[in-house]
Amino acid sequence: MTHPTTQSLARGFAVVDFETTGLVPERGDRAIEIGVTLLDPDGNIEHEDETLIHVSRDLGAQHVHHIRAAELKHAPEFDGIARQLRDYLAGRVFVAHNVAFDSRVLRSEYARLGYDIPVQGKTASANRRGAEASTTLCTMRLGGKLLGVRSLASCCARFGIGNPDAHSALSDAHATALLLREYMRMIPDWPGWAAHLDAAEQARWPRISENMARWMPRPSHASDGSNIMDSDIPLASRVTSETAPAPPPRLREGDRIVLTGAMSQRRADWIDDLAAVGVTVWPSVTKKVRLVVAADVDTESTKARKARAYNIPIVSERWLKTAVENGVDAA
Incomplete structure (x- = not known):
């Protein structure tokens, strides 16, 4: 038509x-x-x-x-x-x-x-x-x-x-x-x-x-x-294994991490869970932040774009859950 x-x-x-x-x-x-x-x-x-x-x-x-x-x-x-x-x-x-x-x-x-x-x-x-x-x-x-x-x-x-x-x-x-x-x-x-x-x-x-x-x-x-999503056309800012910094193998006490996006677990619960193992949820992305946790790792939120500019890894909520379950290294 x-x-x-x-x-x-x-x-x-x-x-x-x-x-x-x-x-x-x-x-x-x-x-x-x-x-x-x-x-x-x-x-x-x-x-x-x-x-x-x-x-x-x-x-x-x-x-x-x-x-x-x-x-x-x-x-x-x-x-x-x-x-x-x-x-x-x-x-x-x-x-x-x-x-x-x-x-x-x-x-x-x-x-x-x-x-x-x-x-x-x-x-x-x-x-x-x-x-x-x-x-x-x-x-x-x-x-x-x-x-x-x-x-x-x-x-x-x-x-x-x-x-x-x-x-x-x-x-x-x-x-x-x-x-x-x-x-x-x-x-x-x-x-x-x-x-x-x-x-x-x-x-x-x-x-x-x-x-x-x-x-x-x-x-x-x-x-x-x-x-x-399955095409060969490159996405301008897609996070891929070749271009994105690799996440750390484990969390450690004293890490600062930033949360972005609407996650499946309430943000307040994440803050409590992470504080219990010595990890701090930081309100904004700075060069001292170790990683950003995103509801969607391809997000173009302000925090995610700043993390990419600082070469800070962006990981999924599932990655964070696994990391907490695996235990946190001492500082």
């Missing part, structure tokens, strides 16, 4: 889901994956797309979104997808399950590039039209009103909608699009459908000047079956 362009903007709905590093974009959390499902005004799916998004920071709760840092090495930055995404969204109602969150993420990412986008709540014409005129629509709120449930899984279950890859952006967006279509069938005469479509169609989007980059889905989603 051809991509829409600024010359052929379509009236309809754009269902979007983001995977992010955290829940507060206003405090620096970033989008790391987006899924987009486009529907016509009657709820028929017209096009779908997805991409990972490269960010130079820790990726947050990886046990939820299952995105590894190494998978983002060749993904576009947000500025590389901003123009294509604008062409997908312009003229369409922005739909998400918890649209308050996803719209904040979207506005934050565009604001980083200096753009103010018209993805917003009620417009000035709302009262005159007798219906909520908005460029956004929330399937979670509709679920609460129409079904008495709010979670995506619970709403989808009412209609037998599957979501086999939950917490993958496109899978969640696709499920949300099917959910929206069911709501449209439940209340076909609701004036809000037309009010939202009119508001979105009239909204003025800025012209995006950034260059376009190729969208890159998760390796497991690649349509040709390829997996960039």
